[in-house]
Amino acid sequence: MFKINDNYQKLPGSYLFSTIAKKVAAFTEANPDKAVIRLGIGDVTQPLTAPVISALHAAVDEMADGATFHGYAPDLGYAFLRETIAENDFRSRGCDIGADEIFVSDGAKCDSGNIQELFAADSRIAVCDPVYPVYVDSNVMAGRAGTYDAATGYWSNVIYMPCTEANGFVADLPKERPDIIYLCFPNNPTGAAITKTQLQMWVDYARKEGCVIIYDAAYEAYISEDNVPHSIYECEGARECAIEIRSFSKNAGFTGVRLGYTVVPKDLMCGEASLRDMWARRHGTKYNGAPYIIQRAGAACYTEEGRASIMGLVEYYMENAKTIYDGLKKMGYTVYGGVNSPYIWLKTIDGMSSWDFFDYLLERANVVGTPGSGFGPNGEGFFRLTAFGTHENSKAALERIAKL
Numbered sequence: 293m294f295k296i297n298d299n300y301q302k303l304p305g306s307y308l309f310s311t312i313a314k315k316v317a318a319f320t321e322a323n324p325d326k327a328v329i330r331l332g333i334g335d336v337t338q339p340l341t342a343p344v345i346s347a348l349h350a351a352v353d354e355m356a357d358g359a360t361f362h363g364y365a366p367d368l369g370y371a372f373l374r375e376t377i378a379e380n381d382f383r384s385r386g387c388d389i390g391a392d393e394i395f396v397s398d399g400a401k402c403d404s405g406n407i408q409e410l411f412a413a414d415s416r417i418a419v420c421d422p423v424y425p426v427y428v429d430s431n432v433m434a435g436r437a438g439t440y441d442a443a444t445g446y447w448s449n450v451i452y453m454p455c456t457e458a459n460g461f462v463a464d465l466p467k468e469r470p471d472i473i474y475l476c477f478p479n480n481p482t483g484a485a486i487t488k489t490q491l492q493m494w495v496d497y498a499r500k501e502g503c504v505i506i507y508d509a510a511y512e513a514y515i516s517e518d519n520v521p522h523s524i525y526e527c528e529g530a531r532e533c534a535i536e537i538r539s540f541s542k543n544a545g546f547t548g549v550r551l552g553y554t555v556v557p558k559d560l561m562c563g564e565a566s567l568r569d570m571w572a573r574r575h576g577t578k579y580n581g582a583p584y585i586i587q588r589a590g591a592a593c594y595t596e597e598g599r600a601s602i603m604g605l606v607e608y609y610m611e612n613a614k615t616i617y618d619g620l621k622k623m624g625y626t627v628y629g630g631v632n633s634p635y636i637w638l639k640t641i642d643g644m645s646s647w648d649f650f651d652y653l654l655e656r657a658n659v660v661g662t663p664g665s666g667f668g669p670n671g672e673g674f675f676r677l678t679a680f681g682t683h684e685n686s687k688a689a690l691e692r693i694a695k696l
């Protein structure tokens with residue numbers, strides 16, 4: 293008999309959002325007359341912007357003509373997009389990143405799940421708690437996490453870095469030395485941002501201890517405060533210790549068309565081994581490139597018109613964030629996030645558990661959010677609402693919650 297990768301058997305239950313979807317489906321089936329407002333999953337609601345749609349149409353027309361048709365894309369991404377990204381997302385901010393250090397992909401989820409392949413099987417990872425589940429689960433699948441303790445919700449071989457009210461949801465340096473550190477700022481789920489001084493401390497630590505930082509900046513576009521870095525490469529020495537992951541999902545609304553990229557600088561070395569070359573090798577072997585039409589749409593996000601349109605999307609969602617944040621605060625809730633991030637992280641009331649609060653909101657207000665405990669034990673007692681709904685839904689959800 294063949295054997296399976298037993299590590300998959302270790303994964304507890306189903307993915308957080310599948311559990312939520314099942315609960316919501318059961319509720320709507322039992323209550324067909326109730327209109328549920330979904331502020332749970334971080335999916336966007338606004339259509340792609342006009343410059344992106346024009347670029348898509350033009351690229352589709354190119355595909356219809358033998359003279360301009362495109363087959364397989366270069367596995368690392370088209371030069372027109374990689375150059376544009378290097379210039380606009382990095383060099384314009386003073387970050388020394390070249391086009392040949394940018395790897396275009398079909399999204400940040402794949403990259404943040406796949407990047408662990410570059411590291412030794414016995415590497416120790418450190419994650420924030422609570423955390424975007426992909427970092428831990430992908431390391432579980434690779435056999436790095438040890439054993440799961442259902443009572444505590446922790447894996448034996450993972451170093452957890454608590455993100456709490458006390459530290460402003462920005463983790464302190466770990467007490468034990470990890471090999472790989474996952475950081476995500478602006479943060480999903482807490483909505484917290486990191487200052488440049490704080491991030492520099494992490495870079496200094498990683499260089500001193502010989503760690504690599506996987507920096508997930510999927511929500512970079514939502515940064516509104518000046519002291520918050522847009523890229524880890526704004527920090528001195530980050531080229532030697534950090535990989536950065538970006539997405540077109542949350543800024544440009546590409547969740548349904550799929551585009552992202554990862555930056556692996558040439559200075560990131562392990563002895564003689566270049567991680568940039570390893571990631572290029574991996575892409576060459578396992579990936580055939582994001583579609584031409586989508587990469588054209590991605591490039592359209594960087595034109596003057598494109599930038600303005602995307603800023604409009606971000607402003608739209610941030611207006612929701614303000615509605616939710618201010619509204620909850622007025623009702624007496626303890627609320628975090630929502631300033632440099634489209635996520636609002638609130639404390640449940642009356643000491644309710646995160647899942648009890650989920651049921652309470654679903655049944656009494658017909659509003660869906662995400663239980664904080666689904667992101668890790670330190671998320672217990674918290675709840676995440678997203679600003680990715682429509683203005684109408686965000687306002688209606690708040691009105692319903694106010695009536696509870």
Ligand SMILES: Cc1ncc(COP(=O)(O)O)c(C=O)c1O
Nearest residue numbers: 334399400401424480510539541
């Ligand atoms: C922190 C973080 N990283 C990555 C992703 C996935 O982004 P993408 O749509 O590019 O796969 C998400 C999506 O919710 C996220 O919250």
